[in-house]
Amino acid sequence: MREAEIAVEGVSFGYEKGRKILKELSFQASGTENIGLIGENGVGKSTLLKLLVGLYPEFTGTIRIGGMPVEKKNLAKIRSQIGYVFQDSDSQLFCASVDEDVAFAPRNYGLPEAEVERRVERALAMTGTLHLRDRKNYSLSGGEKKLVAIAGILSMSPDILLMDEPSAALDPKNRRRLIGILHELPQLKIIASHDMDLILDTCSRTLLMADGRIVRDGATEEILRDGELLEAHGLELPLRLQGQIEIMSGKMRTDIL
Amino acid sequence: MNRAEGAAREISRLDMLARRDQRVNRIHPLVKFLLTVGYIAAVVSFPKYDVFGLLGMMVYPIATFLLGELSVRDAFRRLRVVLPLVCVAGLFNPLLDQNRVRLGDVWISAGVLSMLTLMGKGVFSLLASYLLIATTTAEALCGALSMLRLPEAVITQFLLTFRYITVLLEEVGRMTQAYALRAPRQKGVHRKVWGPFAGQLLLRSMDRANEVYESMLLRGFSGKRFYQRQRTPLCGRDLAYGAFWLALFALFRFFPVLLLVGGIFL
Numbered sequence: 001m002r003e004a005e006i007a008v009e010g011v012s013f014g015y016e017k018g019r020k021i022l023k024e025l026s027f028q029a030s031g032t033e034n035i036g037l038i039g040e041n042g043v044g045k046s047t048l049l050k051l052l053v054g055l056y057p058e059f060t061g062t063i064r065i066g067g068m069p070v071e072k073k074n075l076a077k078i079r080s081q082i083g084y085v086f087q088d089s090d091s092q093l094f095c096a097s098v099d100e101d102v103a104f105a106p107r108n109y110g111l112p113e114a115e116v117e118r119r120v121e122r123a124l125a126m127t128g129t130l131h132l133r134d135r136k137n138y139s140l141s142g143g144e145k146k147l148v149a150i151a152g153i154l155s156m157s158p159d160i161l162l163m164d165e166p167s168a169a170l171d172p173k174n175r176r177r178l179i180g181i182l183h184e185l186p187q188l189k190i191i192a193s194h195d196m197d198l199i200l201d202t203c204s205r206t207l208l209m210a211d212g213r214i215v216r217d218g219a220t221e222e223i224l225r226d227g228e229l230l231e232a233h234g235l236e237l238p239l240r241l242q243g244q245i246e247i248m249s250g251k252m253r254t255d256i257l
Numbered sequence: 258m259n260r261a262e263g264a265a266r267e268i269s270r271l272d273m274l275a276r277r278d279q280r281v282n283r284i285h286p287l288v289k290f291l292l293t294v295g296y297i298a299a300v301v302s303f304p305k306y307d308v309f310g311l312l313g314m315m316v317y318p319i320a321t322f323l324l325g326e327l328s329v330r331d332a333f334r335r336l337r338v339v340l341p342l343v344c345v346a347g348l349f350n351p352l353l354d355q356n357r358v359r360l361g362d363v364w365i366s367a368g369v370l371s372m373l374t375l376m377g378k379g380v381f382s383l384l385a386s387y388l389l390i391a392t393t394t395a396e397a398l399c400g401a402l403s404m405l406r407l408p409e410a411v412i413t414q415f416l417l418t419f420r421y422i423t424v425l426l427e428e429v430g431r432m433t434q435a436y437a438l439r440a441p442r443q444k445g446v447h448r449k450v451w452g453p454f455a456g457q458l459l460l461r462s463m464d465r466a467n468e469v470y471e472s473m474l475l476r477g478f479s480g481k482r483f484y485q486r487q488r489t490p491l492c493g494r495d496l497a498y499g500a501f502w503l504a505l506f507a508l509f510r511f512f513p514v515l516l517l518v519g520g521i522f523l
Contacts, residue, residue: 055471076479084475090427091468094420096272107486108477138269156476 004066004081004159004188005030006052011061012212013044013051021047023212024061029188029205036199036220037192039209040234045192046087048209049162052190053082066159080109083153083187087164089145093137098129098148101137105156123155124148126184128177142169150181161189167198196238200224208233262430265423267335274327275394281325285495286393287401292317292502293389297382299506305371306358309516311378313509317502318384325392332387343379347372395419400487413480421466428462 006029014020021044029035037045051059054075063070065078086092095101102123106116124130127147132140140148146169153161166182167175175198182189182202193199199206199220206223208216210233216223223229227237236242275282281289296317303311322329333340351368358367393401395416402412432454436446446454508514 050471053475055475076477079475080477082475084472086468086472088465088468091465092472094469094472096269096276104473104478105476108479108483110482110486136269136273138266152476 003030004032005064006160006188006190007062007064008048008052009062011048011051011059011063013047013056013059015047021212022051022059025209025213026061027207027214027217029190032186032188033205034182034189034191034203036203036206037190037209038194038196038199038206038223038235041194043209044212045209046164049084049164049190049192052162053079053084080156081158082160082162083156083158085150085153085161085163085166087168089142089149089169092149092152093140093145096136098124098132098135098137098140101148102152102155104152109156119155119157120151123151126154127151127181143171143174146170147174147177150178154185159187161185161187163189163191163193165193165195166191167193167195194235196224196230196236197240200238200240208235261426261433265426265430268423268426271335271390272394274391275397279325279392281321281388281392284392284498285401285489285491286397287404287491288495288499289389289393290398290401292499293385295503295506296385299510300378300381300385302510303374303378305374306367308370308374308377310509310513311374311381313515314381314506316505316509318381318388321388321392325388327388327391332384332391336383336387339383340380343383344376346379347375350375396483396487399484400489403484404488409480409484412484417466417470420469421462424465424469425458425462428458428465432458432461 006027008028009026011022011025012020013022025048037048039045047056050056052063052065052070054070054072057070057072065074066081068074068078070078093101095104099120102120103116106119111119120133121130124133127150129144129147129151132144132148135144137145137148146166150163150166167178170178179198179201182191189202191199191203203220206216206218206220207214208223208229215233216229224238225241230237296314300311300314303314321327322332350372351366354366354368354371356367357364358370359365389398399412399416402415403409433446436450436454437443440447
């Protein structure tokens with residue numbers, strides 16, 4: 001696997017003229033770390049992820065992936081290095097069957113059929129969905145769709161994974177499976193989520209977004225334990241930490257005792 | 258499941274039907290496409306009173322149903338919305354065309370004959386199109402179209418429209434379901450809401466269609482390479498299959514085969 005690297009410098013972007021969603025946003029990431037991206041609804045998390053893969057080219061500032069600027073001429077190469085898991089799995093699963101969908105990217109990159117086959121099998125095995133291989137996409141449950149969508153991205157063998165709300169629509173069992181998968185995958189990952197417990201479980205570093213900027217970049221534990229900081233930005237402590245912090249501060253919740 | 262969601266599933270089922278490994282499915286998509294075009298051209302070119310000549314053209318759909326192991330009942334069930342429209346086209350012919358033509362010893366209303374011919378043409382053309390879709394995937398058809406050197410933009414438009422229909426139907430399903438749950442005593446969507454409903458539908462399905470396209474792009478989709486991959490070489494068996502049917506279409510079109518065969522026995 002190549003050395004993965006993301007460098008974002010002074011990036012500004014807006015869907016409408018005069019209304020910026022991202023303002024002079026900067027951060028860097030490299031290696032194989034898992035990075036959580038948190039922030040209120042509408043703060044621009046999904047937009048930032050889409051900018052990284054060049055879906056919205058009209059931004060100002062610079063974005064480099066593996067040293068290559070995100071520009072039209074580099075898009076094919078950049079997109080072969082980054083896997084993007086959409087928030088809505090239905091947007092990603094457009095082929096008729098699971099097998100075909102997972103094979104979509106390797107086939108598009110012109111890999112020989114034997115290699116496509118190997119990658120499909122490996123990706124499905126990694127997400128624990130090998131048994132769904134011959135199923136039709138429309139017959140999958142929400143959780144199965146999510147895992148198959150992740151398999152469809154893993155079959156590209158990307159160096160970087162961008163995930164938009166990966167735990168949405170997952171039941172507790174599949175959520176635990178997802179956490180296991182995220183721990184096992186060696187890629188550099190950016191996980192945008194409102195699921196603070198997922199971020200706490202999987203990410204060593206967290207970026208907190210507010211008002212179009214990264215307002216805090218640091219260790220996940222440190223950020224997610226800071227109740228005041230989270231509250232100031234419309235977020236809440238992870239459920240797992242809520243009880244601990246209340247007990248530590250002497251505020252025993254009698255309603256649940 | 259409401260009707261829109263049912264229709265979306267029906268399209269997925271049709272897609273799966275096209276992916277089966279039957280003899281007709283294995284015929285080259287370009288041959289099947291050209292055969293369908295040839296068949297429809299032959300069918301619509303029959304003279305308006307030549308209903309018996311037209312009957313001979315039934316042989317192609319019958320053979321394709323058998324070779325493809327397709328259900329005739331399912332075909333008519335899927336075409337049930339369009340078939341009446343096609344049939345209605347000829348309903349006024351008996352009133353407009355009052356001539357009489359002689360068939361053997363019997364005089365028959367020319368209007369009735371032309372009505373039957375028109376209905377036959379419509380039904381056969383629809384069946385041929387259905388059989389093409391039921392035995393050929395959209396991607397394979399795109400490959401065939403690219404072999405005909407059609408502009409890439411046109412082929413991409415076709416592929417995305419095919420994908421967009423499902424997205425649109427799913428969105429209709431969601432919206433009508435949400436509407437019905439909040440208007441339990443109403444049948445369908447009230448006409449006062451048609452305007453905003455259609456507008457919302459358009460915006461929402463455009464958003465989703467855009468996401469589907471983005472997802473394709475991010476997984477390496479580029480029209481040219483994609484269609485090139487769908488192209489498969491034509492083999493002798495495909496050409497023989499195509500030539501056989503084209504010859505048969507020409508035979509039925511230009512010679513009264515059924516009447517000649519009937520004459521042998523009478």
